[in-house]
Amino acid sequence: MDRIRITGGNQLSGEVRIAGAKNAALALMPATLLTDAPLTLTNVPRLSDIKTTNELLGSLGTEIASLSDATVMVLSSKELTSYRADYDIVRKMRASILVLGPLLARKGIAEVSLPGGCAIGARPVDIHLQVIEALGATYELVDGYIHAEAPKGGLIGGNYEFPFVSVGATETALLSAVLANGTSVFSNAACEPEITDLAEMLNKMGAKITGLGTSTLTIEGVKSLHGATHAVVMDRIELGSYMIAPAMIGGDVFFPDARIDLIGAFVEKLTEAGIDVKEENGGLRVKASGKNIKPLDVRTDPFPGFPTDLQAQLMALLCLADGASTCEETIFENRFMHAPELARMGAKIDVEGNVATIHGVDTLRGAPVMATDLRASFSLILAALRAEGETIIRRVYHLDRGYEQVVRKLRGIGAEIVRENDE
Numbered sequence: 001m002d003r004i005r006i007t008g009g010n011q012l013s014g015e016v017r018i019a020g021a022k023n024a025a026l027a028l029m030p031a032t033l034l035t036d037a038p039l040t041l042t043n044v045p046r047l048s049d050i051k052t053t054n055e056l057l058g059s060l061g062t063e064i065a066s067l068s069d070a071t072v073m074v075l076s077s078k079e080l081t082s083y084r085a086d087y088d089i090v091r092k093m094r095a096s097i098l099v100l101g102p103l104l105a106r107k108g109i110a111e112v113s114l115p116g117g118c119a120i121g122a123r124p125v126d127i128h129l130q131v132i133e134a135l136g137a138t139y140e141l142v143d144g145y146i147h148a149e150a151p152k153g154g155l156i157g158g159n160y161e162f163p164f165v166s167v168g169a170t171e172t173a174l175l176s177a178v179l180a181n182g183t184s185v186f187s188n189a190a191c192e193p194e195i196t197d198l199a200e201m202l203n204k205m206g207a208k209i210t211g212l213g214t215s216t217l218t219i220e221g222v223k224s225l226h227g228a229t230h231a232v233v234m235d236r237i238e239l240g241s242y243m244i245a246p247a248m249i250g251g252d253v254f255f256p257d258a259r260i261d262l263i264g265a266f267v268e269k270l271t272e273a274g275i276d277v278k279e280e281n282g283g284l285r286v287k288a289s290g291k292n293i294k295p296l297d298v299r300t301d302p303f304p305g306f307p308t309d310l311q312a313q314l315m316a317l318l319c320l321a322d323g324a325s326t327c328e329e330t331i332f333e334n335r336f337m338h339a340p341e342l343a344r345m346g347a348k349i350d351v352e353g354n355v356a357t358i359h360g361v362d363t364l365r366g367a368p369v370m371a372t373d374l375r376a377s378f379s380l381i382l383a384a385l386r387a388e389g390e391t392i393i394r395r396v397y398h399l400d401r402g403y404e405q406v407v408r409k410l411r412g413i414g415a416e417i418v419r420e421n422d423e
């Protein structure tokens, strides 16, 4: 197990190149199961979750070639040799549930382990199961596995209204309905950029999806899909995470090819806090003094609202605001685990149910802290960049799931950070 050691206080300046989106890639890759033709993905992020997905797809018969330092991936699923997604892989990564739909669509049968809970909440998959039932599939739960079958003639187009917005279940809907007999209409669907990216790629493969970017997706089933080449959309959560770094301690950082349309609500909040965000030369520039940070009231919502995946990172900034801020977390039931770790560094945060009140302080002090989940681990890095003295962050394997080359990227803008073995 590794740990990260940061000495705070350095102003940050320079450039950070953002990778492809983890949460897009994890939905794009299972689409290989829908066709026997090669699917080429570029701008693939180098993350442990991607490796886990490779392992999962490999266990089903997909052949995967990684090129150009693993940023290009060619997936081909000529023959599927299994339709069983094992617990050993699924327990490592909940997004494994996304093979359920394509296995049903391609093979008519699937055995997928239930994912089990995770640190930030119970995260059941009941809506994914309602989606496949809406397309004519039946299933039963046997020994912790979902045993599902499509009708003999294949999945049947159907209509389904989501009871609440679910990113993953919307991805299951797209990955299942594209090969169904007939047309499907999904309403109250998620419209995160990663959903749009998946729909754009499926259409390149010959699918017929309309309503992209809206909460109503219409899919006219087709007989088969061909291959395609698709660039993974940039990671809006990695972008937002790094944009907070200069805001925490002061500096001037440029993000080439950054798309403000992917993080509108987040930029609005950063601007409200007094941080200068400018679009220039096809990217975004963040200039800040690290002082006079204005307090905010933030509520997480499905896109285009403020993303839950940036809540922990923004909270780190609000620890230093001139006054009290609130964060209301509406998506997950247990997503404040970074609060007690930030408190170890001197932050003053009160948590009442799904609302955290952050009382701004002048300084944070370095301390040994523990990463508890992916986004919380970045929140601790941000606090450490500002804190007086040295911070040691343990269990950085959480970080490796969603952030590639963190030490290199932060050193590149002047941070004092090393990664070391934590024996």
Ligand code: EPZ
Binding pocket: 022, 023, 024, 026, 094, 095, 121, 122, 123, 124, 125, 126, 127, 128, 129, 165, 166, 167, 168, 169, 308, 309, 331, 332, 333, 374, 375, 402
């Ligand atoms: C995706 O998770 C992301 N993960 C999450 O990012 C992100 O936080 C989340 O969407 C919300 O934007 C990936 O894309 C791999 P949901 P997902 O279905 O699909 C409940 C990160 O840090 N729910 O939109 O699992 C669920 O428990 C990760 O990169 C059900 O009750 O999220 C949650 O409370 C964390 N039943 C809410 O809905 C279901 O069948 C929203 O979940 C499905 C979800």
